[in-house]
Amino acid sequence: MSTRICPQPGIMEIALYQSGSSSIAGRDDVVKLSSNENPFGAGDLARAAYARAGHDLHRYPSSDHASLRAALGDRFGLDAGRIICGAGSDEVISFLCQAYAGPGDEVLYSRHGFLMYRISALVAGATPVVAPERDRCTDVDALLAHATERTRLVFIANPNNPTGTMVSLPEITRLAKGLPAQALLVLDGAYAEYAEDYDGGAALVDTCENVVMTRTFSKLYGLGGLRVGWGYGPQHVIDVLNRVRGPFNLSNIQLAVAEAALGDAAHVARSLSENARWRDWLCNRLNELGVPTDQSHANFVLPRFHDAAQADACNAALLADGLIVRQVSSYGLPHCLRITVGDEAACRRVAHVISGFMEGQK
Ligand SMILES: Cc1ncc(COP(=O)(O)O)c(C=O)c1O
Incomplete structure (x- = not known):
């Protein structure tokens, strides 16, 4: 070497x-x-859209993802202007770390949190910090106790991978309200659809300036190989993430197939x-x-x-x-x-x- x-x-x-x-x-x-x-x-609609998308291979894709964002906004009742799309939610996680965490900053997550939180934090030069869990469940008190003036991002997956456990919305709200002012809470909702009566934290995003939600097409929609995920956050965060995002980070095929999958009720x-x-x-x-x-x-x-x-x-x-x-x-x-x-x-x-x-x- x-x-x-x-x-x-x-x-x-x-x-x-x-x-x-x-x-x-x-x-x-x-x-x-x-x-x-x-x-x-x-699903069948996604497969059909994939076959059709081959006709436009010579065209650059849309750089603002307007059509997919509008479809997501309609489907989940969200402000499409505050949605960002990425190559899997992994890419949105990495945008967050690149934009908000650097050398000297801390990225906090719980003991059995998704591996990409640590990886993306280290890529950004930040320090990963791990809080203990209680019975394989995210422990809000432990996260609050580990938050410092250097904490810039706090990740929780809800439901969590690999434990499958969840924390309640009142507990997440307590976490969002108790974090230091410079820390952004990221609610990773890769599995949110599988949990009953759970919006992934979307309503909390609408009422808190310090909460972002990430979601994916890789699990429920059966598109892990396609690589499409998205995030929803306050306008000030989405404006920042769009500066980090490459203009053509999703292909025509990714955009068209994800939109079709969304409509396959x-x-x-x-x-x-x-x-x-x-x-x-x-x-x-x-x-x-x-x-x-x-x-x-x-x-x-x-x-x-x-x-x-x-x-x-x-x-x-x-x-x-x-x-x-x-x-x-x-x-x-x-x-x-x-x-x-x-x-x-x-x-x-x-x-x-x-x-x-x-x-x-x-
Ligand atoms: C908790 C969690 N978050 C995010 C992801 C990333 O998924 P993708 O990049 O395919 O959207 C996964 C994938 O396994 C996951 O388990």
Whole structure:
């Protein structure tokens, strides 16, 4: 390595992100349950829009994303002028860190928060700060206790990945109101649609100058491979983020397909009802099998095994059956496995393998 050509401080502290694997050599009946993808894929309207979008490959895309923002505004009852779109909500998270946090600043999140908060903070040269959780749940008092005059951003995912747990709106409001004046609260709503009666914090954004919400098309809309996410915030924040955003950060294809997906009410309804049904079934079944699993509000569950060795052994049993789930030691949960809620057949297959595995542990 050259001793003169060095990256910015913090960059080499970033562990390379390991995404969920998708294949097992020699098997063609693999089910991937490691990245919280929609088991039904993209809807028909999105697929049709994808086929049509190929006609405009020579054209630059819209740089203000006006049509998609208007559709999002209509769908969720939001001010389209205060929406920003990115290549996945990951990109919106990184805009926030680039714009608001730098050397000497702190970016706060909770113990089992999404890995990109730490990565984006380090890329921006800021210092990641971790607050403890209570029973795998975001602890507002702990976050408030860890906020200092250097805190610029506070991230919470609600529901949280990888725990699937949630904090209530009154608690989030208490957090927003209790933070120091220079700190911006980011409510990451990647899984917001899966939680009942939850707007992702949109109403709070409308009443607080220090709250931003991020959302994605990657989960419920089945478009993880397309890379489209968005954020909603106070005008002063969106004006800042639009200065950081590249003018053509989303392609014609991304914009057209995301807008079509938003209008596919039948696909959304089916995805939501099947997820709720099989998520609750899987949680109950795992608890019956002696593997404690919190009630999840998202599209995955997090069974807790006796220890890391038992979780690793169960992972090996699942892999032997062609089921790829996520090991979560990088989140500080080596005794757990994160399992995406698949369709009925996948959930039954997971329960069957774990049942056999637990029998063998007796
Ligand atoms: C909590 C959370 N936030 C954000 C994201 C980023 O999703 P995307 O960049 O695909 O929108 C994910 C993806 O897994 C996530 O789990």
